[in-house]
Amino acid sequence: MSDPAARRLEGRVAVVTGASRGIGRALARLIAAEGAHVVAVARTVGGLEELDDEIKAAGGSATLAPLDLADMAGIDRLGGAIAERWGRLDGLVANAGMLGVLSPIGHIEAKVFEKTFAVNVTATWRLIRAVDPLLRRSEAGRAVVLSSGAAHSCKAFWSLYAATKAACEALVRSWAHETDTLALRVNSVDPGATRTAMRKQAMPGEDPLTLPTAEDVAARILPLLFTEVTETGGLFNVRENRFTAYQKPA
Template sequence: MADKLNGRIALVTGASRGIGYFIAKQLAAEGAHVIAVARTVGGLEELDDEIQAAGGTATLVPLDLTDMAAIDQLGGAIHERWGKLDILVANAGVLGVLAPLGHIEAKTFEKTMSINVNATWRMIRTVDPLLRMSDAGRAVYLSSGAAHSTKAYWGLYAASKAAGEAMIRSWANETVNTPLRVNSVNPGATRTAMRALAMPGEDPDTLPRPADVAAKILPLLYPEVTRTGQLFDVPQNRFLSYRVPE
């Protein structure tokens, strides 16, 4: 096991499967203690078994991101136990539904925005003081190309991810004079359950595996990262430029 992140505390949401699962594993393999957050207990337990088998450590937090009060309490619990947070991977999200905007049910719209936007803001709010306590706090938000392509029928998911990116960019500007570095990531098409739901006729063997995508995101969480407020595009393996803030 490597020790590039030895002694660092990392929080990963949506850690029970997909990209979040493998980022959590890889963080632990680099020496970080992983706080794994997800709704699915079975997936968290499987993750914990694999992390322990490889010599790493994790704390499991079964949490439904619609439970805003629980998100608020998470920061206090982390502070009480560890006194800081070094890494945040805001990975959890839902697709919602692919449909014309005028056909989406209000309850579907509201739940999708609640998880993809409101919960992201609550997570930022609860961990911001903890990340500022780190000597090299790092935060990554898993966005999507949908936030920029705005394809027909993707309006709900696109709007939620665009809102998330906007918050992340503002957060980065608010913390630019601190050691905290905050970036967004477009993972691109990946062999995940969400992708299968969105593209049921697609051959999954043509898509990158979550473990490979996670490995490209991992370096953004290292202490030596200097970029902030930018979008890293995994398919192009490079940062894409936003317009310079006014």
């Protein structure tokens, strides 16, 4: 746990989606340990309650927000509730997502394609739209959107997931260019192969013990939420510990 005397996010408010498991859960715990109040968003109420117990046992605080991100109006209500209670937002971790299906392009069912884009892309845009005004009110708003190496490798059978993550990176880059004169900093993160349920779904024959844990990966992502961050609109590759800054368009 972080040293209570040197907590880097003391007094800040941060939203974490997909907070009931995996990287989102690990990040929520770390953010709370650094002194922030975490608004934990996920579909699974039981997982959120377990997270809340862990955060409180470690001396942190959280607000649970059970929400299916396919509920677009619910995302809007979340933004309104944050505005009413705190009047601002200091941090966002847009982590929730789904794999969809690994399949030849021509074999992807329309309903699966549409649902995957709704959860991975449309909900991310809706979340950004809901909290952008609140992040602008922060003295040092920080946003992190989880991407994937699939967005760039575009391997066979990964077209659906790859396309959704590429779209999210495009949203982040444009958002960063719109806000680069403000205190707000927004970046994408490629966490790399991680020991999560989604990775097991995608690669069932893989030995999970060969992969870094969600806690290890989350610890590398956490600093992007600190006020010292100056980069915006880039992509942080956790596995390679490399930040790619994209040139601002003319």
